[in-house]
Amino acid sequence: MNHVNHLNPLAQLPVLGVGINYQKSYAGFLSRHSHLVDFLEFNPDALCSWQEQAGHWQLRRNPVLFGNFLHIRQKLPVTVHGLSLSIGSASGWNDSYLPLLDEMQMEVKFPWHSEHLGFLDVRTPEGEYLHAGTQLPMPFTTEALELLVPRVRQIIARYQLPFLLENTTYYLPGMAAEGMDEVDFLNALCEQSGPKCGLLLDLYNFYCNAVNFGFDPYQALEKLDMARVVEIHIAGGSQHKGFHLDVHSNHTPEPVWELLQWVLARAPNVKALVYELLEQALDAVTEKGVCQNLERARACWQESREKTHLPDTRIHRKKMAESI
Amino acid sequence: MSLRDWQAALLKILPNPEQTSHVLEQQTGQLTRRERDHLTGLSLSTGLDVTRDVQIWWRQARLQIAIPFSMRLIQRLELQKIVAQYQKRPCTTLFFLREAQAFSEFIQENPEAPTLLRDMVQFECALHMARLRQAGAGSHPTQEFSPSDTLELPLTYCPEDCMTALLQNTPLPGSSPDGVTIQMNSHWPRLWRRVR
Numbered sequence: 459m460n461h462v463n464h465l466n467p468l469a470q471l472p473v474l475g476v477g478i479n480y481q482k483s484y485a486g487f488l489s490r491h492s493h494l495v496d497f498l499e500f501n502p503d504a505l506c507s508w509q510e511q512a513g514h515w516q517l518r519r520n521p522v523l524f525g526n527f528l529h530i531r532q533k534l535p536v537t538v539h540g541l542s543l544s545i546g547s548a549s550g551w552n553d554s555y556l557p558l559l560d561e562m563q564m565e566v567k568f569p570w571h572s573e574h575l576g577f578l579d580v581r582t583p584e585g586e587y588l589h590a591g592t593q594l595p596m597p598f599t600t601e602a603l604e605l606l607v608p609r610v611r612q613i614i615a616r617y618q619l620p621f622l623l624e625n626t627t628y629y630l631p632g633m634a635a636e637g638m639d640e641v642d643f644l645n646a647l648c649e650q651s652g653p654k655c656g657l658l659l660d661l662y663n664f665y666c667n668a669v670n671f672g673f674d675p676y677q678a679l680e681k682l683d684m685a686r687v688v689e690i691h692i693a694g695g696s697q698h699k700g701f702h703l704d705v706h707s708n709h710t711p712e713p714v715w716e717l718l719q720w721v722l723a724r725a726p727n728v729k730a731l732v733y734e735l736l737e738q739a740l741d742a743v744t745e746k747g748v749c750q751n752l753e754r755a756r757a758c759w760q761e762s763r764e765k766t767h768l769p770d771t772r773i774h775r776k777k778m779a780e781s782i
Numbered sequence: 783m784s785l786r787d788w789q790a791a792l793l794k795i796l797p798n799p800e801q802t803s804h805v806l807e808q809q810t811g812q813l814t815r816r817e818r819d820h821l822t823g824l825s826l827s828t829g830l831d832v833t834r835d836v837q838i839w840w841r842q843a844r845l846q847i848a849i850p851f852s853m854r855l856i857q858r859l860e861l862q863k864i865v866a867q868y869q870k871r872p873c874t875t876l877f878f879l880r881e882a883q884a885f886s887e888f889i890q891e892n893p894e895a896p897t898l899l900r901d902m903v904q905f906e907c908a909l910h911m912a913r914l915r916q917a918g919a920g921s922h923p924t925q926e927f928s929p930s931d932t933l934e935l936p937l938t939y940c941p942e943d944c945m946t947a948l949l950q951n952t953p954l955p956g957s958s959p960d961g962v963t964i965q966m967n968s969h970w971p972r973l974w975r976r977v978r
Contacts, residue, residue: 522917542876548784548785579793583786588873589872589874590873591840594789597785629829629832629833630829631829632824698835699835701832
């Protein structure tokens with residue numbers, strides 16, 4: 459087992475602990491509650507804006523936002539969670555995202571990075587450009603795998619880092635085509651993409667899908683290759699027209715905490731756990747509420763590491779921030 | 783139907799399910815019975831309805847951030863139907879400014895949109911753009927006057943009077959008989975000024 463883990467690049471990743479998604483307005487929260495956060499997950503797009511250069515508008519790093527982020531980053535390790543790569547767009551991914559990530563990797567080192575497993579836009583064969591305005595799911599088909607696998611491999615080769623894909627929430631019927639369900643699809647994607655492809659298992663998303671489409675999340679997760687899970691997201695949302703929505707606007711619901719404990723006991727390579735919160739929801743959840751979610755996440759995290767006899771290899775934050 | 787065709791069909795149907803029959807017509811001969819049934823089922827599903835609502839919320843949130851006073855004005859004038867009409871158009875972006883620019887183009891052509899609203903949307907879009915230009919120039923913009931960077935907006939209403947009325951909940955301003963000219967420049971600390 460140790461020999462196998464020694465060869466597994468995901469097993470070799472540093473343990474980061476419990477974190478939160480970085481938002482520019484969290485600076486005050488982070489300075490007041492730094493003991494609750496071991497690391498930050500940031501979205502490169504959120505540090506950028508459309509800017510003009512020589513008459514052309516393009517997505518570029520916003521010096522003010524990035525400067526603030528660098529200041530906070532000196533104290534905490536970070537991971538990257540992208541939003542706009544649109545890895546599943548059949549007409550091609552977002553070309554302007556990768557140069558942004560290249561630029562950020564020069565200044566901010568991160569042990570892995572991740573993206574949403576979905577698509578945002580497509581250009582029709584006639585040249586019409588269409589955008590979803592929100593992340594949409596990939597159908598669980600062989601054609602989708604054939605599109606995604608070479609792209610994942612390309613990204614892994616480009617950054618020489620493990621790359622994680624996050625399972626998303628979907629509300630559309632008929633995604634599980636060809637007899638392949640979501641877990642089969644995730645397993646196939648990881649296996650075909652190589653040992654550096656991991657999963658960012660969003661348990662709230664998975665729970666939403668289970669409730670919305672009436673399947674047992676435990677039975678479904680029994681099939682998942684747990685060794686691929688490097689990072690876990692938890693969050694809360696709301697309900698609309700009978701569907702549970704992934705909006706990161708609430709406390710983590712009880713069934714998701716139960717799923718978290720179940721997964722932590724079975725996933726040997728989990729290195730990080732993030733409570734995700736929409737910036738605009740901070741007032742609704744309240745600072746106290748965010749602290750409660752982070753404290754409970756930490757309690758689950760520590761309990762699982764004790765139960766599974768995994769060493770708490772969490773390196774001192776400052777030392778970690780300096781070393782990566 | 784290829785993955786690309788499926789994605790394109792979905793993105794056409796999403797903002798406006800009344801487009802379904804048109805999308806199906808465009809694909810005639812290329813769709814199997816099963817694919818046709820799938821797209822029809824998708825367009826009638828609550829799941830697509832929910833996905834559309836999510837898209838609408840995000841588009842609305844982007845407008846709210848990029849052009850907050852215009853959105854407040856829309857509420858004051860009870861013109862939410864104009865926003866609803868706009869949201870039936872295909873979405874083109876994830877970004878605030880681009881969404882606001884697309885809305886501005888829509889509203890300038892919309893005969894139901896009053897001139898006050900057109901002026902405010904145009905003003906706030908230009909202001910947002912100037913703010914981004916300023917951010918792109920770094921955190922220490924020069925205060926020098928740069929004529930080549932100055933944008934001139936000829937308007938009918940004074941945006942400052944409109945913003946004040948919205949903030950103080952007082953009557954909205956009347957049109958200015960001689961018109962209003964606003965200049966914008968990202969090198970100016972306040973970014974804009976009224977010159978006439």
